[in-house]
Amino acid sequence: MAVEVVMPKLGMSMKEGTISVWNKKEGDMVAKGEAIVSIQSEKIETEIEAPADGTLLKVVVQEDQSVPPGTVIGYIGEPNEQLDQSKSLEKQQADSHAEKATEGAVFDVEKPSSKGATVSSSPVARKMALKAGINLENIVGTGPGGRITKADVEKAIAEQRVEPSEAKRSNSDVTEKGMQDGAKITPASAMRQVIATRMHGSLMQSAQLTMNMKADVTDLMALREEVNHTVQTRYGMKLTVTDFIARAVVLALQEHSNMNSAYIDEHIVTYEYVHLGMAVSLTQGLVVPVVQHAEALSVVELSKQIKSLSEQARTGKLQSDQLTGSTFTVTNLGVYGVDHFTPILNPPEAGILGVGAATDAPVFQGGDWQTRAMLPLSLTFDHRIVDGAPAAEFLQTIKQFLEKPTHLLL
Structure with a gap:
């Protein structure tokens, strides 16, 4: 029977973890205790070890995606083993519904949009957006199912001081110039983005x-x-x-x-x-x-x-x-x-x-x-x-x- 690889809870205050990089790909053999994936939460980066010997059957949560602790991010089992994800899916959906019910009592900000859709976002993301005066409907979520994460809101806060057209033009110029000059362009890691946001915020707000x-x-x-x-x-x-x-x-x-x-x-x-x-x-x-x-x-x-x-x-x-x-x-x-x-x-x-x-x-x-x-x-x-x-x-x-x-x- 396949074994679940689960997003751990790195401390009581952890709300979400982000997949930094999978060290293995689907179909690769893994050994129990082997580091198979790196995750980030706040400014912590750590590696998750394989809970069992076997084959990495499925990667559920992709790199750069953020999910709450307890979420199944992958499965390890025998080669060609058929997965039964129904129980895990039901459990995660139940946890999600319970979380939303609890969140609704504290943050009354996750409401249907004018188009009738619901803005899916993490508790931390909603709180940050509310404090910064940002409409969640204007943010494109990068989490599972388009869920808006803390990193998405931090990015929106950083970009709200720049006109969208200017930001787009600036990013395009950077990429184009980098290609012309032969420079290496690397997206900032989740940790680097957090540091950048906090340091800039520190200077701006004190x-x-x-x-x-x-x-x-x-x-x-x-x-x-x-x-x-x-x-x-x-x-x-x-x-x-x-x-x-x-x-x-x-x-x-x-x-x-x-x-x-x-x-x-x-x-x-x-x-x-x-x-x-x-x-x-x-x-x-x-x-x-x-x-x-x-x-x-x-x-x-x-x-x-x-x-x-x-x-x-x-x-x-x-x-x-x-x-x-x-x-x-x-x-x-x-x-x-x-x-x-x-x-x-x-x-x-x-x-x-x-x-x-x-x-x-x-x-x-x-x-x-x-x-x-x-x-x-x-x-x-x-x-x-x-x-x-x-x-x-x-x-x-x-x-x-x-x-x-x-x-x-x-």
């Missing part, structure tokens, strides 16, 4: 300002070397400079709660806890896993969480719940030799700290010139929430913690 400062981390480097032998022996790991920076940020946020805030619906929301976002660069894009309740963690515990989340991000094992709810973000480009840069806010947060590469510099100290390790810090903040002086005080507090590193261990 008043961002960046200020720079340098912290003397010579003593911090020395302390790290001193304690890492003990940390390695006791915990089987080593502390990084990023771990100490994260700890300094958490302590500074507790002293400057205005930076641990968000601007939501013309209200300033100030959090009593610190959910720290730590940006991780992947080959397919950038993700920001979140350390929950970082204020309750020691520097060693914080380091463990950061390392665990980073590893899960790189191996595609993060769940969507681990990518939401951050109250402040840290992004480090020092490993690439970058000095100062301008990080973009992770909305609706009030601030994000960019960290550059520490470099040796001559500093006049104690009546003499000394070589000290100077760490560039770049703080981007939302001026709607925080003014320049309070933001500078927050950055100064981070600097003080980094220059008196023993306080980070307490």
